[in-house]
Every structure is written in structure tokens, then in C-alpha cells.
Amino acid sequence: MALLDIRNLSIDIETAQGKIRVIDKATLNIVDGSIHGLIGESGSGKTLIAKAILGLHSSNWTVTADRMFLDKTDLTKLSVKERRNILGTEISVIFQEPSSYLDPSQRIRKQIESVLPKKTWQQRFRPILSKIKRVSVPSRRLQIKELLHKVGIQNDVAVLKSFPHQLSEGVCQKVMIAMAIANNPRLIIADEPTTAMEAVTQSQIYRLLYKLNQLNNTTLLILSNNFANTSSISDYMTLVYCGQSVESGSYKQIMGSAMHPYTQAMLKTMINNEEFHEHKAQLYTLPGNIPSSNQLPIGCRLGPRCPKAQKICVKNPTLTIKKGHSYRCHYPSKLS
Amino acid sequence: MLINNGFNEDKIQSPLRYIWSIFKSKSIAVLAMWAIVILIFISLFASWIVPHPPLLQDPEQMLLPPYWVEGGTIDHVLGTDELGRDTLSRLFHGVQYTLGGALIITFFVSLIGMTIGAGAALTKGVKASILHHLLDALLAIPSLLSALILITFFGPSYINCLIAIALSLLPQFIRASFLAIEQELNKQYIIALQLDGAAKTRLFRYGILPNILEPTITILNRLFTMAIIEIATLGFLGFGAQLPQTELGALIANSMELIYLSPWLVAFPGLAIFIIIIIVNVFAEGLRHAVIEGEE
């Protein structure tokens, strides 16, 4: 069952040099209850796709999609207000560099409180209720405390009292995650959640996300530029290059039978110990650089860097789907 | 000519050229730029292009209104003053004094101020500390007051007024340029350049100068605006240009007694100051936006 189903998402951005198609027919299919890795180099447009899903784009973008469904609701047909209601309750986001994503002039308590669902009347009259009847209504403070303990913050009292600049990046990210899961959303989009963090904190955050997925059955979309790290926890993966989704499939399909040259290149760049590396051999990379956004190649954007490119690659290849494994290439081939 | 553009690889423009191409697309700013060119032309060649000598008195035609009002003549487009001197010619000469003075002040203050500001930002220790405290003290004196103090010493005259204004605006400019450079110094690429062993002058030339373009435009614009307003204010108060000199502020002061009889004489010089400042501000804003867009 697909929780999020996006077909042919295109984003054009109006710039001084005219319209630039930054995302070109990206397709994304996220299975309910899975961890989906969206992998691409920085500047490949992962964040843009995430923003388009959230509907947080600025006015000079034009977003077009053939299909954009969250479960059974069509996101393209929702009004701005309905779209807003989905955010925070159905979909929530965590960002990279979390400390800058927290309001510097508000205490953490207030920021977490603002995402909790509205106080019920029972909560409002809790002191009175608990005296009259023996009902136990969870207090606001208890709710927040529980939330913080869920994400692994032990000294909740101190954290709640402080301002974002007094906390470390790791703790800030945990607070962000706590705010993201406050309403039990079905999908959490994590935009490079561990960039610029220490290795220990990174693995903590990843473990936390993994646990969330396993315990609450929350679907996760992890945006990352680290193929090796992300692939280890994802069930499904989509690779993006320069705004085109090049290949998508389950962990096994990508790792075992990658069809697209870009994916194969990414696999080759992973350093694994089993394989025999020749002494002083060069590590593998694709030749060339990522093209800048105002000078994109036509057709398959990998073209100029692709080891297998031929004349026909100036045309955009069509999407091939085989048993949920999809790729866009004129010359797909298995890695020998 | 062989032009190989088949791969859609545009030549990457130099940043200044790029900024210029953005600036060119802003029609108001370009208009302001041409207006500035005209103004500078007027202030340089005022003596040659005026219709009448500014001091020529004409007892036949005193206190004429501008030509579009009853009683005005096309010979004196903006009318005449109480001695029959042509207002337009006097205005042109006023622009020469006011705008020219402001340009000179801006030039010298920016040169000296940038040097001291950069020096203060790039050095640390006792020298910089003394300078800071001195600046703190000088900045607390309103520029009008310090100009008044200086003029009390020098005696009121046009040149002294320029010197006094330049000196009173200098601390503000030093502080502003110091802050701009200081902010730049904390950036990562400057630290990288420092680690490369770049000398102070090289650091300033290649690391800092190209990156403080936008704040520099802002503070230069501000400096220029303040210079014009202060020249006119001091002229108005009688501490600046003395009588035969037709500085715009002094023109207003001279016609104050006639304000009910012929309000034009007061209105036009003020409007001239206003228009000059507006034009320069529009130009500077356009340039600043072009720089910001070019950097993005």
C-alpha cells in the first residue's frame, strides 16, 4: 500500500535568467510503514521535492504533478488551509541544523506546547476533576515529559526551561523530533537530519528514527546525501540526480541488481571491506562535476558524465518499471 | 568567426559585468543614473550653461513669479528674486556649491574613513582600543554640534564649512566601514585566506573589498545624503557659504523675509535639494539591489 504516491512531479523556478526546470518528472512511491531513503548529492533537489510535498514553496515556483496522493487525499486539489491542516498532524518534518529551526526567543517548553493538540476541556479542569472523580487525566506537563523521554531526553526539566542556543545540536534535533511526533503523524520527512553532527549523535538520531518506525509504524522519508549511511536503515530507496529521479526500488533491488549507471557508480563508491582493493588503487568516482542549475544538460542529465552514454541520451529516457523496481535509462544493465 | 556554443555553455560573466547587466534592467535606477550624470554636468559647467549670470541684477524685473504663473516671463523660467536676479541661474550655481561640496566631502571622507576603518579592523591591541574609545566619544556628539564647534574655531566660510562637515561625518563613516569589515572578517573564507598566509593588504584587496560592496553602497549613500543636508543646514543657519555665494541653504535663508511675498524663492532651492537626494538615493538603492541579486 502506498502512503505517498507522486508521479511526474516537476518544479520550475522563475529566476533572472528565465524559468529553470529544477525538478524534472520525479516519481516517488512511499510504502506505508517503511523507511524510504531519498538519496542524491547536495543540490540535486531533494529538499525541493520535500518542500513541494509539504506545499511550503515560495510564490515564484510552479509545481506540477500528474498524481500527488497522500493515502487517499489528493494533495494537488486541497486548498491552502486544508493543506496546512495536514501539516503537523499527518506529515511532519525535521530539518538539518536543527538549532536554527527553533525560535531563538522562545523557551523550548512553549515551542513544544504549541504543537500539542488543543487542550481538552478535561485537561482544563484537571485540578477540579481529579478532586471530584477519580479520573486520571494526563496533564500538559506529563504529556511533554513523555514526549521528551520518548526521544531520549532524560533531563527534561532543564531542557524545557532553556532557549535553543543553550542546547547542543543533538538535543535540538531530539526536540525537533519530539515536536514532529507529538501528533502521531503518518509520515515524517527527515531532511538530512544528521548533517554537521558528531558521529555518536548521528547514530543516536538514526537509531531513534529507526525505533520510531518500528514501534509506531511511522513512515519515514529520509533525505540524505550519504548513500552508505542511509541505505543501512532504509527499506526502499530512490536516487535523485540533478532533479531527475534515476532509480527507485527496495533495498535488495538497489543493492543487488542496480540498473542505472548512476546507482552503480554510487555503489562502487561505497567502501566495503570484503572486496579486494588493490594497493594504492584509486577510489572510484564519476568523471566531471555536477552541472550548475542554469546550465543543465538536455535529455538525461547524467549524460555528459555517464560512462555508457550514447547519442540517444540527449532524449529523456522513459520510466521502466519491473516489480516495483523503476529506473530511467536508455542502456540499463546489471553490474557484473 | 567561430563561435562554439553548441553545448549551451554560456561563458560565465565576471561579477561586475553581471551586476551591471542586472542594473541595466532596472529602468528607474538607470534613469536616476543619467540624472546624476546631468546633475554633475550642471555642477561642473554651471557658469557656462546658465541663462543669466547669477549675480546680474535687473531692477526692471524684480520678484517675478515662475513663467507658468500670471506675470512670469519665459526669459526667467523660475522667476527672479528681490534684486531681479534669475532664480534658475542661481539654482544652478547653488547645485554647484551644494552638490559639488557634498561630492568632495564624500570622496575625501570615504577615502580617509575607509583607510582608518580597515586599519582598525585589521589591527588589534592598544591602537585599535584607543581608536574605539575615541570614536565612541566622537560619535556621541551630534554632527551639527561638532560642525558648529569647528566653525566657531575656523570662522564661517564655505570652505571651512566643508572641512567642518567632513570632520563631523568622519567618525560615523569610520564606524560604519569598520563594522562592515569586521563582519566580513569573521567569515570562513577570510579565515581560510589568513591561514594561507595572505598579507593584510592582500587580505583586504581580494578577501574583503569585493564582499563589502553592498554595505559600502549603503554607507556611501548615507554619507552623501547627510553631507548635502548639513551643507544646506549650515548655509541656512548662516555658518556656511557667505552672502554672494549662492549655496542652496543660503538661498533659502536669504529669501526668508520674502516668504509671504514670493514663496517660490524659498520653495525652489528646497525642492532642488530634495530632488538631488532622491535621485542619488534611487540610484544607490538600484545599485544595491543589483549587487544583492548578483551575489545570490
Next chain:
Amino acid sequence: MLSFLIRRLNLLVITAFILTILAFAIDRTILIHHQTKAPIAQDYILQYFAYLWDLLSANIGHSALNHQPLLQRGLTFFASTLELCFVALLFSSIIAIPLGLLAGLFRNTKLDYAIMTIAIIGLALPVFWVGVMAGLLPSVWGDILPVDGNMSLVYDVPVVTGFLLIDTLFVTPQYGLFAFFDRVAHLILPAAVLSFFLIAEIVRLTRHSMTMVMRSNYIQTAYAKGFSRTKIVFVHALNNALPPIIPQLRLQLSTILSFAMTIEIVFNLNGIGTWLYNSLKSGDYHALPAGMLIITGFILIFSIAIEIMMVIISPIRRGSLYAN
């Protein structure tokens, strides 16, 4: 917090010291320039300390014209200058802050351009000229607002605080509220003229601050939380956009005072500007160092008060304090 206070006060003392040296230098130069009698001794250091001692016992000297103590006279005049500035600041803040916020919120729209045009015009108008032109208003619209003087001569208000608005309210009950309203009427036009500059300045500062805040990451978070735009503006944006304006405006304080002094001279208000102007015109040059000390003293104390206030109200500033 204590170390911060000590450091600030330390700076205050050093700056004040430099200023007294300046005032002393001006005082002596005037003595040499404009006095016929030769200076008594050449020992400037001793003379300076004598001067400093005089200052500490609140005695800057006496006017050469009417032998009144300069400090008391200057302070009385300065109070009404401050009154003018305060009224103008209040007036322009009420107008300019909402305008600036709107411009920052709807950046690069027609509304923004309209507001910025107003700001540029306000900045470009030479204050003294606007004052002169405002003096013409009664001849156009009739005598609605007075254009000269602090207040009508029929009221005799003794100097208690120096702030006429307060004095007329509390000291002279015999006039009722008439004296107060008379003072307000006399303040309206000068304050409005001074507001031109202030509005332009505050609009620019507010707009810049608001744009910066609206671009920042935590506004993105707020959007991602599903908040409406209005809620984001009121809950997150205002709290972060408004406090930085205050220290920015503080930097403009000396410019504001400059303009206020000019306006006083044009409107013939009693203030420190008119006082200095008249003293200079009549050759009483000793008013200059006295006026300078009063104005700079005020600016210094005020700046430090603002800085301490900022540290108290803004958690971000507090944070940067600890970092240093």
C-alpha cells in the same frame, strides 16, 4: 551580568574622560581665540584637573552675557529638546512600525514599493526646509496650529522638571488643562516635521529586520507545524523582529538630536539648539562646551541604559553575552 555591567561602566568612564578632555580643549581654545586677556598659565594638565573638579561639582561656568550658570540653563533647554524628540519618536513609531512590518511581510509587492517610496521621500526632505514650509501653513489653512515658540506667553509656567508637558500637568493647577493643550499644540508641527526623518528611518529598520526574520529557518518550522501566516507573524516573527530595532535606532540618536536642534531654530522653540545658536550669534562661546557636555552625557547614559535593557529583555543577546 555583573562583569558585563562593570565592563560597560568602565567604557562609560573612559569615554566620558575623553569627552571632558575635548570640552576642556574647546574651552581653552575659545579663551585664547576670543578673549583679549592672555591665558594666565601654560600648565594645561593642572588647569584640566581644576576644570574636571569644577565639572564634578556641577559647575561648567557662567554665561558671559547674563552670568547665569550654564549647566542649569542648558539642562532646562535640553529638557524641552528631549520632549520634542520623545513626542516625535512616539508619533513616528506608531506610524512607522506597522508600515515597516507590512513592507517586510509583503516584500517586493506593490505595497512594499509604496511604503519604501514614502521612506525614501522622508529621508530626502531637508528638515529645515520642511520646517520653513510648515511655517507657511497658517497662511494657507488659517491659524490652526501655532508655528513658533514653546507655548503661548499668557501662561507662566515655573521650571520644575523642565519638561513642559509634565510641568503644565502637575505644577500649574490654576490654568487647568489649557496650558497642557497649548503646549501640545505648539509641539505638533515641529514633532511632525522631525517625524519625517524618523518615520523613514524606522520603516527601513523594521522592514529589514522583518525580512530577515521571515526568511529564517524557524519560520519554516512554524509553517511546517501547520500554523497560519497570521499566527506565525504574531507568535514568532514580532518577538524576533522588533527588539533589534531599538539598538539600531539608538545609533541614530545623535542624528535625531541634530535634526531636532535644527527644527528648534526654525520654529523658534526654546531648546538646546536655539540656545546654542543664539549664544553663538551673540558671541557667548562658552555655551558650546557646556552644550556638548550635556548632549553627549545624555547620549552616553542613554546608550548604556538601552544596552542593559536589551540584555534584560532579549534572550538572544543574553546568549551572546555568555559566549564571549
